[in-house]
Amino acid sequence: MNREVILLLFPVMAGFCIPFGIKVSSKFGRVISLTSYLAGIIYGIIHLPGVMVKSRNVIIGNWIPPFGINLFFSPFTLGIVILIYGIASLVLLFDLYNTESRRGQYYLLYSLFVVSSVGMVLTGDIFNLFVFLEMGVIASSALIALGENTSGPERSLRYLIQAQGTSLLMLGGIALLYSAVGALNMAVFSRFEALKPSFALLTAVLILLPVLMQIKLYPLNTWAGGAFNSALTSFSASFCCIWATAGGVVLARFVLTIMNNESAFSSVTEKIRMLILVLGSLTILIGEAAALREKKLKRVLAFSSIGQMGMIAVGISAAGFASLKGALILLLSHAMAMALLFFTAGFLIRKSGTDQWRKMKGIGRKLYFPGGFFAVGAVALVGFPMFSGFWGKIELIRGVMAPGGIYIAGAAAILIGTIIEGVYFTRIVLSFFQHGGDWNKASYNPGFMLPSVILCAAVILTGVYPALIDFWLLSSIYELLNPKDFYADIIL
Amino acid sequence: MKRNELLINIFTIILIILIAAIVYLALTDSRKGLTLFSARLEDRVSYRYLFKCVSETDALKQRSVRIGQSGYENGAANIVTAVIVDYRLFDTFCEVLILFAASAGVTLLMEKRKKRIKKEAGIIVQTAVPMIMLFTIVVAFYIILHGHLSPGGGFSGGALIASAFILQFIAFEKKLSKRWFALLEPLAGLGLLAFGLSGLYLRGSFFANFLPTGSLGATISAGGIMIVYALIGIKVASGLSSISADFSG
């Protein structure tokens, strides 16, 4: 009846088994985590057709929603969960061959990190969301601190302190909201009588703070560049793709279904959207400008990811059909292309022994595959025609322009950001394929080739034939835009 | 440098006064709408927790709760325990995972102390500590097993057991082996998971209580709450002890 909850439990089981398994074999950790993520993908795909027909409310402990905790299985959330599991297993594949053996606790923490991202996407209870957020913060700060260079602990501390401070403020917001509404379920908020405007704005800002911080929106993203640069490549990839995707989903859920026009926040809906629009536009400009000036390859990718998340936030804030379609396509293409870019960047940095892209001049002429993969990822991220980002950006700009007024500025920011993105990625790719520099040919192991080829194929396939994901996109957008029929009525 | 710091302090104080003023204005706004404390106890979800009528469709059907009577959906006399271990057990499960993550992360990041200042405690402390430990652990077991009747439960009891071990770490050089904590913790977690899954297969939902709830207020009552709290207690105790062992040497 409520068996779908198992989808969330595969990595938990793996995590609990790891301390016993590593007594037997040192490879147990990676094998069982990989198995659990693959099981998650299969389980999710089995349940996807049924969920596409009708969203499901999975209750826990037999307590009906406003009183107990529930998980919400809709096309939107289940699709994102499958994506998360997919990227997590690709990251582990990359890990399998490209790093020395790690201690079992690494895989344990990684499993818990995946659990927390999946839980954030699925949960329907605001305090449960906070708990999952904290779990992810603890696991990811430990994993960042294990980073490649000595600045790892410092970067991770910066991240941890900001994340913990904002999450605590979120807890305060939850308390204030509870004292006014008397429930913690998010579906209750989405159709409750209106809060006082000032009080609603206060609680909304407090609750949105950690979400904005996790998706790296402007005033709260000072940790991002350093953290992504110092973490291990495989973890930067997953942190950038999985965690930011989960954060984007939570933001979309908050802005569109919980703080909509009929909700408890109905008096401040417009203000919240405006706030996110302004912050998102600033994020695009600042992130892309920082990426333009940056010399270290992984930092460039981090700032580029900041810019992309800004675009997604702007798309969510416009809250139209086209803009949401653009934002969702961009969310997918960001996750896939960024994973590809981080894998190749990690490979290149290891082979060349430097982390600055200017010093990697001509590396693509000898190492065709990494250079080619990087080019494909960059092109997909910037949004050249026939790649996944293209449809996203077209729809996004069209959709953000539609409401008019200040949203035109948001569209302009997206356009400018895309141009800057194009400039620096072209510069990097060109320098990779220039003459000069003497690099040795390298052998490619399956741990690098397999994930990269899969991601490349996914990026090109969704670009050439976007109808492939159209069905999923349409049902997700309907769900987000009609919260009453597709969210609240199903849960309550 | 000094002056710079002073400027930063003053600036932050001004910022904080601004924040306080904004919060004050937001909370004392006189416009129409719901605001702080506008939900009374009757409007909150806790009202149904108190009357133990969450799963009933008609909220007014159950008009009273009597001590010693059986047949309630949840048999804990301590409503906070009922909320933690039954109504919102999934949250608690996630917290346990957080502690698990913290202890694993601490184990991963910590190294052994290099320069150890050896300082054995005196003879009085060394004789007193085992007795105090015994006493503390007995109290902790009481707190854990009576979590459904009186204040306390797995978290406080587990922390008490961990503090007993802290006393041991302080007093003696030779310590209980860390390996046992590292294995006990996931074992308790697997126990919790098994409890949840058996609820899923016997009652149709994860973490559903499948044991009889007993009569309200009795020592052996409240179904799975005692088992779950014992498992949480073991897990919290081993997690916190493992963290303390890592930090203390």
Place this chain on the structure above:
Amino acid sequence: MTVWIIVLGLIMFAGSVVVIFQKSIKNAVITFGAVSLVSALMFILMKAYDAALAEASIGSVLTTAIFFWTVRRLEENGFNEKK
């Protein structure tokens, strides 16, 4: 009742200010433990006995102990408070 709340609140406020402005880290840590303990008393005044027990055992004892061990390890590694 209200008088007790105000007195305890003032103690906590003063303690937290001391924690932040205290020169010596060890003293700051100990003051923080005291603040946690007073907050456990505050929870008792709020009739939150479970939270009070947890705060007294986890927030006050364990957190303070972990802070203390950290400071000790830092000092063993040559960390100087004065800086």
Place this chain on the structure above:
Amino acid sequence: METFSFSICAFSLILVGIFGVLTRKDIIRILLALNILETGINMLVAAVGYFKGSSAPILTSNITRDGFLPFVDPLPQALVLASIVIGAGTTAMALAITLKHYRTHKTEGKA
């Protein structure tokens, strides 16, 4: 009145905590300030569930639905318990990372 004083105490702690996190330079002090902030938030959460003249939500005698219910709200207390445990975990993690940081940069006094 009592709820108001509880909230004021909580807010004062929160503000002191925010001040400490923003201005302090050395990492232990920042973490202490974070813990103070957390204590303040916990008190705020517990104060949200407080009703004047009520007793702890432990059933010691029969209760009926007519008339005044002499109980405080149990849900915020459960949230406070969760938050305390989470805070302990985060603090332990942060201190472990701090120690790793100091091991790599022995001479630096701040982060």
